[in-house]
Amino acid sequence: MVLDEEQKCYLRLKLFSAEDIDRATLIMNPNGEIRKYQALIWVRPMDEKYITRIASGLPNPSWDSACNLPLGIYEPFKYFLHVEVYRMCPKSDPGSSTGVALVGKTRIPLPKLGHKICGRFGLVRPNDAPSSSSGSDLGCIAEGHIILDMETKRIFNF
Numbered sequence: 001m002v003l004d005e006e007q008k009c010y011l012r013l014k015l016f017s018a019e020d021i022d023r024a025t026l027i028m029n030p031n032g033e034i035r036k037y038q039a040l041i042w043v044r045p046m047d048e049k050y051i052t053r054i055a056s057g058l059p060n061p062s063w064d065s066a067c068n069l070p071l072g073i074y075e076p077f078k079y080f081l082h083v084e085v086y087r088m089c090p091k092s093d094p095g096s097s098t099g100v101a102l103v104g105k106t107r108i109p110l111p112k113l114g115h116k117i118c119g120r121f122g123l124v125r126p127n128d129a130p131s132s133s134s135g136s137d138l139g140c141i142a143e144g145h146i147i148l149d150m151e152t153k154r155i156f157n158f
Helices: 023-028
Strands: 008-019 036-042 062-073 080-088 100-109 116-126 140-154
Touching (some): 008 080, 036 062, 080 140, 100 140
Antiparallel strands (some): 036 080, 080 100, 100 116, 116 140
16 A cells, blocks of 8 residues: 555644652752753654753743654554653752753653644653662652643645
């Protein structure tokens, strides 16, 4: 079966802000030191990723950015929107060797072709605390939300 160019699609994404992220940092630093955050967004693992500008705020950074992510041939229910929010670690922050720390991530099903999804989606973050018996990590902790809207659209070639 040959699919023509008119069946290629893209995802129109608007990322507004995050709410109540990085609360552990807020508790450890009640003076409200300004933190910087960046979001990394993609649909398929091998696709190009969209990286937001760096936004300041604790616990509610705001990006107000938009992008178009190519989907190729739309396959409903096969792919998800992946969003990861990172704190850009200052030198005083005992962060990772890369200088960034993951503070939340989510995976959201894509809307049907021609439909729009708007909302507030829960984030999870890795739990860095080891369990007392095994020393392994405890999985993830739900913390914060990401606010966005997305719409799948068909690319029409004229």
